[in-house]
Amino acid sequence: MVGDQMKSRRRSRGYWYILPSMVFIVIIFMIPLTYTIVMSFLRWNLLRPDLGIRAAGFSNYVRLFTDPFTLDTVGRTFYFVLGAVLIELIAGLCIALALDTEFKGWKIVQSVLLVPFMIAPVVVGYVWRFVLNSDYGPIIHILRQLGLGGLVEKPLLSNPSAAMPVLIVADAWEYIPFVTLVLLAGLKSIPYEPYEAAFVDGASSLQRFHYITLPLLRPSILVAVVIRTLTSLRVFDIVFIMTGGGPGTATETLAFYGYRTAFQAYNVGFSSAINMLTFAIAVFFTILYMKIIGGGKNYA
Amino acid sequence: MRNRFLLFLVVLLTVSCFAVPLQLSSEVGIHTDAWKTRMEGFTKETGIEVEIQQFPYANYLDQLMLGYTSGRVEIDVPYISMLWYPALSIGNYIYPISDIPGYEKIDESDIPGIRNAKLNGKTYIVPYMNELGGIIYRKDLFEDPTEKANFIAKYGYELQPPQTLEQYRDVAEFFNRPPDLYGVTLMGRRSIFLATHFMQRLWAKGGALLDLNMRPIFNSEAGIEALEEVKYMFQFANPAAMNYDFQEALNEFISGRSAMAEVWTTGMFYVEDQSRSSVVGKGGFVGFPRPEEKLGEKLPMLYISWGFSVSSAAPDKEAALEWLLYVTETQNEVEAAPTGNIPARFSALNSPELAESFPWIGDFAAAMEKCIPTPIVPLIPEGGSIVSGIIAPAVSEFLAGTKTAEKALNDAVKEVDRLMRDGGYY
Numbered sequence: 043m044v045g046d047q048m049k050s051r052r053r054s055r056g057y058w059y060i061l062p063s064m065v066f067i068v069i070i071f072m073i074p075l076t077y078t079i080v081m082s083f084l085r086w087n088l089l090r091p092d093l094g095i096r097a098a099g100f101s102n103y104v105r106l107f108t109d110p111f112t113l114d115t116v117g118r119t120f121y122f123v124l125g126a127v128l129i130e131l132i133a134g135l136c137i138a139l140a141l142d143t144e145f146k147g148w149k150i151v152q153s154v155l156l157v158p159f160m161i162a163p164v165v166v167g168y169v170w171r172f173v174l175n176s177d178y179g180p181i182i183h184i185l186r187q188l189g190l191g192g193l194v195e196k197p198l199l200s201n202p203s204a205a206m207p208v209l210i211v212a213d214a215w216e217y218i219p220f221v222t223l224v225l226l227a228g229l230k231s232i233p234y235e236p237y238e239a240a241f242v243d244g245a246s247s248l249q250r251f252h253y254i255t256l257p258l259l260r261p262s263i264l265v266a267v268v269i270r271t272l273t274s275l276r277v278f279d280i281v282f283i284m285t286g287g288g289p290g291t292a293t294e295t296l297a298f299y300g301y302r303t304a305f306q307a308y309n310v311g312f313s314s315a316i317n318m319l320t321f322a323i324a325v326f327f328t329i330l331y332m333k334i335i336g337g338g339k340n341y342a
Numbered sequence: 343m344r345n346r347f348l349l350f351l352v353v354l355l356t357v358s359c360f361a362v363p364l365q366l367s368s369e370v371g372i373h374t375d376a377w378k379t380r381m382e383g384f385t386k387e388t389g390i391e392v393e394i395q396q397f398p399y400a401n402y403l404d405q406l407m408l409g410y411t412s413g414r415v416e417i418d419v420p421y422i423s424m425l426w427y428p429a430l431s432i433g434n435y436i437y438p439i440s441d442i443p444g445y446e447k448i449d450e451s452d453i454p455g456i457r458n459a460k461l462n463g464k465t466y467i468v469p470y471m472n473e474l475g476g477i478i479y480r481k482d483l484f485e486d487p488t489e490k491a492n493f494i495a496k497y498g499y500e501l502q503p504p505q506t507l508e509q510y511r512d513v514a515e516f517f518n519r520p521p522d523l524y525g526v527t528l529m530g531r532r533s534i535f536l537a538t539h540f541m542q543r544l545w546a547k548g549g550a551l552l553d554l555n556m557r558p559i560f561n562s563e564a565g566i567e568a569l570e571e572v573k574y575m576f577q578f579a580n581p582a583a584m585n586y587d588f589q590e591a592l593n594e595f596i597s598g599r600s601a602m603a604e605v606w607t608t609g610m611f612y613v614e615d616q617s618r619s620s621v622v623g624k625g626g627f628v629g630f631p632r633p634e635e636k637l638g639e640k641l642p643m644l645y646i647s648w649g650f651s652v653s654s655a656a657p658d659k660e661a662a663l664e665w666l667l668y669v670t671e672t673q674n675e676v677e678a679a680p681t682g683n684i685p686a687r688f689s690a691l692n693s694p695e696l697a698e699s700f701p702w703i704g705d706f707a708a709a710m711e712k713c714i715p716t717p718i719v720p721l722i723p724e725g726g727s728i729v730s731g732i733i734a735p736a737v738s739e740f741l742a743g744t745k746t747a748e749k750a751l752n753d754a755v756k757e758v759d760r761l762m763r764d765g766g767y768y
Contacts, residue, residue, distance in 0.1 A: 088407050089723035090765060091433035176582040177521070200530065200584030202742040288532025289584070290739035305404060307727040307761075308429075 075321075082314035089308045102315035111291070112299075112316075116323070118206065119295045123274040123327075125210040126217070130270055131263070133214065134221030139255075141222070142229040152226075159219040167283025170212040174198050202292040205285050209293055212280050217273075221266045228262025229255070264335045271327045275320055296320045363391035364661050367406070368421040369399040372611060372682025373471040373648060377421070377669050379678050384668045390661050410435040410653075418656035419665055424458055424647040427467045429723040436651040438464035442663045448670065452687045455645050455715035467649040468666050469686035470675070473607035474709055475542055475630055475644025475718075477510070477526075479503050480601050482624040483517065492516075503628040504602075507546060507571070510631045514578035517601035525578030527591045527603040532738035534730045535588050538644055538718060539575075539604060540737045541729070543568035545642040545716065546632040551728065552720055556767040558758035560733070561751035569740055569747040575604075576741065584741065596621055604630075606646055607706050611682050614700075627702045629709030645715030647686065724765050732757045 085098040106112050137155070141148060158166070173179050176197040185194055198204045236254045245253070276297045281287060287294040287302070294302075296316060304313035366381075368374040374396065381392050395417065397405050403426055409415030410433065422430070430436045439445055441464065448468060450456045459467045483489055484501055493501035497512050504510035514525030529535035544550070549564030559565075576584065580594060588605060592612050595603035596619040603609060612618070613625035630643050650669070652662040668674060675685035676693045684706065685691055691707040719725030736754035739745040745753070762768065 085764075087723075087765075088411055089429040089432075089727075091411070093766065171585075177580065195581075197581050197584055200581075200742070202744050285585070286532045288735070288738040289742035290532070290744045291735055292742065292744070294735075302731055306731045307724075308407065 078314045078317055078321075081310055082318050084311040084314075086310040087308055088310060098311055102312045105312065106315050106319060112319075114291065115294055115296055115299050116319070118291075118293070119275065119297075119320075119323075121206060122210060122213075122277060122295055123271055125207070126213045126274045126277075127267060127270050129210065129214040130217050130221045131267060133218045134225055134266065135263075137218065137222045138225035138229055139251075141226055155222060156219050158216045159223075161216065163216065163279035164283055166212060166216045167280040170208070170215075170280070171199070171284050174208065199285055200289050202289050205289060205292045209277075209280055209284060212284065213274065213277060216280075217270060221270060224266040224269075225259065225262050228259045231262075232258045260335055264331060267335065268328055268331050271331065272324050275324050275327070296323075362657070363393045364658070364665060365416055365418045366392055366394045366421065366665070367402075367417040367419070368394060368396050369402045370396050371399060372608070373684075374421060376678040376681040376683035377470060379681055380669050380674050383674075384665060387668065388661075388664050390664060392665065406430070406435075415653065415655070417653055418658070419650055419652055419662050421470070421648060421650055422467065424455075424467055424469065424649060424717055425719050425721070425726060427459070427651055428461065428721050428725065430651065431461055431466045432723055434654050436466055437654045437656070437659065438466055439468060439652050439663070439666065440465040442652070442659045444660065444663055444667075447667055449687075452672075452689050454686075454688060454710050455647055458645070458647070458715065458717055458721060459649065461721075467647075467651045468670055469647045469649040470670055471648045471683050472686040472710070472715070473646045473684050474706065474713065474715065475538055475604075475606045475646070476706075476709060477504065477628050477630065478595060478603045478605055478609045478613060479626050479628065480598075480621060480624055481626040482621075483601050484626070503626060504631045505628075506634045506637060507543070507631050508634055510602075511574070514575060514602065518578040520580070522599070524580045524583075524594070524600040525602065526575060527586070527594045527600040527605075528572075528576060528579045528583050529586045529588055529591045529605070530576065530579075530584035530738075530741060531587045531590075532734055533587060534718065534734055535586075535591075536737050536741075537729050537734040538606075539572045540568055540733065541718060542604075542630045542644050543571050545644075546630065546636070548636070548641075551733075552758075556722075556762055558728075558755040558762070561748070561755045565751050566747045569737060569751065572737065573741055573747075606644065607684055608646075610700070610702050610706075625702065627705050627709070629713055640712060640714055642716035643709070643713035644718050645713075646718065647715075649686065722765075724761055727761060728758050732761070 082102055083098055083100070085093075085096040085101070087093065141152065141155075161169070173181050174197070176182050176194060182194050185191060198208050232255065236258070237250060240250045240254060277295055278297045278301060281293050281295055281298050282301075285293040287298050297320065300313050300316040300320065303309050303316060378394065381394070385391055403423075406415065406417075406420060406422070406426070407429070409417070410430065415435075420430075420436070427436060431438075445465070450465070453469050453472075455469060455472060456465070459465050459469060484503060490501045493513075493516055496516065501513070501516075502509070504513050516525070517523060518525030528539060541551070544560060544565055547564040547568055549560060549562050549568060551558065551560050553559050580599070583591065583594070586594070591603055591605055592609050594600050595605075595609070596612050596615075598620045607627060610625055610627055614622055616622050632639070632641050650666050652659055652666075656662050669678075670686070672687055672689040672693070675683070675687055675690040676696050679685050679690070679696055680699050684703075685696070688707065688710075690696060691703055691710070696703055717725075719729040732754050736745075736750040740747050740750040
């Protein structure tokens, strides 16, 4: 009886401990989310205060899901997210494996590796725009020197088939260090004993990677992939700086479409609906990753 | 001692209540720098203190809109783009300046394009800076005897700044000698800048964006021709121009790498800037060309204007009007101009003092007189969305080759139609 009372008191004390974080979450997450949901059901254009704020029912969502442009934009966003996350994961894993050993000067290598991640995305956009400039950009110059000038006859950022891959490369360049860092931390936390046992059993390095490293690295991969997917979904800076969504609509992602609707058309209701769609996709991806990589376990 | 201190505090509070400075707001830019030079003189002359808040251009309108919508804005005189006043006036955020007693002292007849500043017969913005979309060209190349001789031999007529679209094409082709010199610099990045190339040609060919019932009509034959003409001109531009914005286009011109740049008048300040231009003293300006058969006709031409408006919430509108009278007075416009402004008044444009500082100003004034200054976006709240959000992507799609001219314009017309229906226009 006394034990039960103590347990219940301890539990209620626990709730008090988490209260500050709960308040924080409500303020920075729940209130804006609720507000966005409410706005997505309104017809509200900041440029037309004379029309007032009117209930829109599901009309913003009906427009969102019946407009072919939205579907195209979702497709482009998926293309960007999958392309960027895949490149970052593969390259990040390779680099992390290469760095998972102590050699002379490895700390310097790690610091240098982090440089792109420390640069603001806006600056990354400008740097890549400069690098790809068809007049004086170094990459184009090198390609021309190698006799591959024909590949870049049409400037890459003005070429509808090349612009999105270029954005993916720019994004990957910035975030590979982040993925590397997360995976490196994961590699460092793997105990040595399983490898010892594998050596004794005569496992090859590929088998050790497949049966030990990869399974034990899953939580870190999950963290890296979820974080990168969520941040890639709302990519805006490099699109805005490098292509402005063009050529045509070739690089217009959901976040950019949301921005355009909110800050060019000032259509608050419809842009909130776009943001809710982005949110739903983010939730979908997170659950999907947890099922695939996490094997259903809740690593978060 | 304590009593004296309290008395001092009371006096200070009382004075601060009465002497509230006039609050001005603006973007960060060269024409703002120009009129800022007048603030001190205004205070000396009128005793009215003025303060200014400046925002980066990219989020100035957002700041104004969000401030006005939430009722938290404390700006008496916002210096705004002419394109913004319809939305601000519909929301009653800005006040009809012509309703302020004493407004008649402002000589409107001296300001070209003033009809654009009026809504239902009332003036909401007094233009301070006016400019036109046109062509900046290299006078030294156009006046070179060898170039002149070669041009006449090839095309059979005199080399001159293009007056017609046909001449414009010929001159661009003639000077296109990549990679050292390009015929023309254009702004191909998907943005309002790209839309300007289409709009100029649409107007020159007699087309329009909207009809009198506000229905979109730019997918007309003139529209399709205009769009195809934009693409045609890009063959005489640096391939990199497909992703240029205004600044990059200007940079190419002022580095001496193109014979012409299809931009607007402000570009001339950059041409004359000794710290970065390699073509100082070699630039000229000409208004946008038109088809040969329309030479001599007054046609719409891209017109960009910034000016002063007055917030409805401004407590002292007479003080705001005092500022407007002072800063837009001819002599003040002339004196401020060298800092980086193209005055709105004809009397300032034609002043000998200004002609000395800006030898090209006469050409600009002449172009202004020969055209119907037309804002790049229709002066309705949805105007910006139509041009930046719908037309610019359509032009970009055509240039990128993902849609034909007809399809790009038809799709854009459908979108504008939906926007106008949502806005209750029909």
